[in-house]
Amino acid sequence: MARSQRDRQPNAQPQWGRWLMWGFTFTSVITLSAALGASLALITPFRAGQAQGDGQPFSITDLFKEGLQYGIARPVNILVMGVDLNPDAEPGSPEIFKSRSDTMLLVRLDPGTHKVNILSIPRDTRVEIPEVGLTKINHANWYGGPELASQVVSNTLNDVQIDRYVRISTGAFRELVDALGGVEVLVPQRMFYEDKTQGLYIDLEPGLQELNGRQAEGFSRFRNDQAGDIGRAQRQQILLKALQKKLSNPLMLTKIPHILGILQKYIDSDLSMGEMLALVQFSLQLKSEQLQMTLLPGRFSGPEEFDASYWIMDYAGMDRVMQAQFEVDPPQGYESATNDDPEQDYWLRIDIQNATPDPEAAYYMASYVQNLGYTNVHVDEDWPTPIKKTQVIPQWGNVPAGRRLQETLAKSELVVDSTGALQSDLTIRLGTDWLESREAREFIQPRENRSDRDYSDESQEYGDPPDWNSSPNDYNDNRF
DSSP: OOOOOOOOOOOOOOGGGHHHHHHHHIIIIIIOOHHHHHHHHHHOOOOGGGGGTOOOOOOHHHHHHHHTTOOOOSOEEEEEEEEOOOTTSOTTSGGGGOSOEEEEEEEEEETTTTEEEEEEOOTTBEEEETTTEEEEGGGHHHHHHHHHHHHHHHHHTTTOOOOEEEEEETTHHHHHHHHTTOEEEEEOSOEEEEETTTTEEEEEOSEEEEEOHHHHHHHHHOOOSTTHHHHHHHHHHHHHHHHHHHHTSGGGGGGHHHHHHHHTTTEEEOOOHHHHHHHHHHHTTOOGGGEEEEEOOEEEOOTTTOSSOOEEEOHHHHHHHHHHHHOOOOOTTSOOTTOOOGGGGGGSEEEEEEOSSOTTHHHHHHHHHHHTTOOEEEEOOOOSSOOSSOEEEOTTSOHHHHHHHHHHSTTOEEOOSSOSOTTOSEEEEEOHHHHTSHHHHHHSOOGGGSOOOOGGGGGGGGOOOOOSSOOGGGGOOOOO
């Protein structure tokens, strides 16, 4: 697929300001924390005149006034990459960024809707890299740096425009978490893995716990389970939310100068100072519900398909996500992804995760949803932490269908992120509020009238889990 070339020159920046710009980039784009962005705007000794060497810092009042002059005039797409350790690079040299990308996010900031959409692109996604051939997308940064990586992402995602890039080297995340004093995360399972080449040692027990930097990095990079690279993408988004929560604590204000000092050696970007201030200004007004995270739709490759394991993109699902969240139409000759038929909702796979104290609640919800007309309903494993508000999660980006389902469930909320059940189209994470709703009270039998049934194998009533290595014909597309 051809991609139009754009003439883009790196923005000239004073050397003194690189650490500040990188700090802004990391905190605004990666953590998307309005609280931290506001703190930076108030405490950073930045003055435009310093580019000419007058050395006079702004007062806090002047800085805030200057920062408010910047804004985002149109939607902006930023490619964010976390890169693997390059063992041959000198610490602090540009060569530390010449490696494979371990994480790849396409971030869209839209001033019209005032939303931030994040598409997580699995590192094993099978794509075509110019002059290389069909391989994993995480090789693009290694072969040609951010320019080639941006080109490959654009080619793959219907020629979406990539405006800027951010690269973060291994070590930034670990030191950031340690500087914050750790983050609280629910570890869902036993995690053990060792990679001496990458200096990675993961040894975590299940349960809610405070993770230090090394443990948090291991949690985010672990992939030695059935969900592989996709499970890792989910955990990375869980950690982003945990960081966002931690950074919203006012006590973190005193740690920001230290954080900026840590990050200066780990981040590379072509964002200018003015653009960075505009991102900070945009982030100040964000609410948590305005942040939407989606996984690139697809499937794992089968063991007989290729010599290596890949994430095989679902083109129809990708078209839907790109059109709905990035305003990019499918290629000419392909059906528009906006042809949304509510009647098709009833064939979608819906998985229910119980996050209430009632062990039978998910099965009653499954019956309730079936009564609404949905035909492909399954009970998933319980969500390990209780929640109050029921959530409907369209983890593959089918937001219209998710919203319609959410509107049928009393008191529920639509949460657009990628932490739902991977095998489903929509996930219902059942909270205690639904048990208290009128619909539940009318539908659920009183406990004294319930039959004595063994619910330990009840999932069979609603279907078996799918085969991850499904037929390659499931997502056929001749675009490559």
